[in-house]
Structure formats: C-alpha cells, structure tokens
Amino acid sequence: MPEPGRRFRLSQGRTPLVKSATELGAVASQYEKWVYPFPIADLDAPDVRTLRDGGDFERNWHTFWPDRPFREDLDVLVAGCGSNAAARYAFNHRKARVTGIDLSSASLAHEAYLKDKHRLDNLTLHQARIEEVSGLAREFDFIDVSGVLHHLPDPVGGLKALGGVLRPEGTIAVRSMGSGAAPASTCCRRCRASWASAKASRMY
Ligand SMILES: C[S@@+](CC[C@H](N)C(=O)[O-])C[C@H]1O[C@@H](n2cnc3c(N)ncnc32)[C@H](O)[C@@H]1O
Numbered sequence: 334m335p336e337p338g339r340r341f342r343l344s345q346g347r348t349p350l351v352k353s354a355t356e357l358g359a360v361a362s363q364y365e366k367w368v369y370p371f372p373i374a375d376l377d378a379p380d381v382r383t384l385r386d387g388g389d390f391e392r393n394w395h396t397f398w399p400d401r402p403f404r405e406d407l408d409v410l411v412a413g414c415g416s417n418a419a420a421r422y423a424f425n426h427r428k429a430r431v432t433g434i435d436l437s438s439a440s441l442a443h444e445a446y447l448k449d450k451h452r453l454d455n456l457t458l459h460q461a462r463i464e465e466v467s468g469l470a471r472e473f474d475f476i477d478v479s480g481v482l483h484h485l486p487d488p489v490g491g492l493k494a495l496g497g498v499l500r501p502e503g504t505i506a507v508r509s510m511g512s513g514a515a516p517a518s519t520c521c522r523r524c525r526a527s528w529a530s531a532k533a534s535r536m537y
Pocket of ligand 1: 415418
C-alpha cells in the first residue's frame with residue numbers, strides 16, 4: 334500500500350491518469366501532503382466491506398428515486414474523491430461506471446492502487462478540478478460530492494458545474510462542512526433555481 338502523504342508521479346503504476354492543466358493551489362497542496370481519508374489497504378477486508386459513503390445511491394435509492402426500480406448500471410461521478418471513495422463505489426457497484434476526479438495526485442495514486450488491486454475495470458480516474466468537470470465531456474446519473482464544496486472559492490459555481498454534467502433525472506448527493514463555508518443547503522437552493530435540467534439535488 335502506498336504510504337499516506339507520500340507523493341506519487343502520475344505515471345506510476347499500471348493505471349494511467351489523465352492530468353488537466355490544473356495549477357495547484359493551497360487546497361491542492363494540502364491534500365498532496367496529507368491525503369484524506371486514511372488510505373484503505375484492502376476493500377475486501379471484513380471490517381471495510383460494510384463501509385459505504387453516506388450518499389451511497391444503493392442505500393438511498395428510495396429517497397433519491399422513489400418512483401424507480403433499483404438498478405446498478407449507473408454512470409457515477411465521485412467529485413473530489415480523495416483516497417478511497419471512487420474505488421469503493423466501483424468495488425461495491427461492479428455494474429456502475431465510476432469516474433473519480435480530484436486535485437490531489439497523491440490521493441488519486443491511492444485510488445489507482447485500489448483499482449489495480451481489485452481489478453476495477455469500471456473505474457476511471459482524472460486529476461481535474463470540479464470547476465472544469467465539463468471538460469470530461471461526460472454525463473452522469475449520480476454524483477457524490479462529499480466534504481469538498483466548502484473548499485472551493487465559489488461553492489455555488491462548483492455545484493452548478495456539477496449540475497451541468499448531471500442527466501435530467503439525475504441526483505447529486507452533497508455533504509459539506511464548516512460554519513464559515515457556504516452551507517450545502519444554500520448552494521442547493523441557489524442552484525435549483527437556475528437548473529432547468531436537474532430534477533433535484535439532494536442533501537444527506
Ligand atoms: C475532505 S476530502 C473528501 C474526500 C472524499 N470525498 C471522501 O468523502 O472521502 C476533500 C477532497 O476534495 C479535493 N478537492 C478540493 N477542492 C477540489 C476541487 N476544486 N476540485 C476537485 N477536487 C477538489 C481534495 O483534494 C480532497 O481530496
């Protein structure tokens with residue numbers, strides 16, 4: 334397992350990462366030095382198998398899409414995925430096509446380690462900013478953005494960028510922190526007013 338906080342070259346390992354022309358700022362520098370959360374070594378370990386992100390679409394299916402039968406083959410974006418979350422979605426939902434983006438190459442290197450270890454062919458990783466997500470030229474059924482928006486200089490702009498790559502019946506699960514940051518509820522209220530395509534954004 335890579336050591337937490339160690340810097341990795343993007344070319345390391347078998348998994349190529351697509352690097353944007355992103356200029357690293359203070360937030361990126363922090364997460365290059367201290368990856369978050371603590372890297373999981375084995376997603377198949379008994380005490381890890383039960384871990385899910387709070388917004389996991391399977392657990393929350395009837396809240397997100399009350400009028401639809403469950404299906405797993407979604408296009409999923411984990412925006413600001415950190416060291417584990419995108420790989421965990423791909424591991425727990427093998428039929429889903431999962432994309433993880435983050436600023437931090439150190440965090441993405443651990444995601445790449447998990448992808449290789451568990452042969453997660455359904456996982457794609459990009460080093461990219463949420464603000465530039467339209468550059469992926471993709472659309473998603475479900476977006477998880479957890480613990481990230483409060484880092485953005487313009488959280489509402491970030492959420493709107495995510496709304497721009499959300500399919501019409503899609504759902505965004507938002508978790509944000511910090512009393513000084515724009516609360517997630519405010520972001521969602523402001524965005525909902527301007528999203529013609531997104532049916533709903535949801536918080537957990
Ligand atoms: C607190 S961690 C959350 C990681 C993951 N979402 C989770 O819940 O385990 C925040 C992550 O957001 C990333 N991040 C911060 N600003 C970002 C931005 N503008 N675009 C993409 N990623 C960003 C950081 O590099 C870091 O890995």
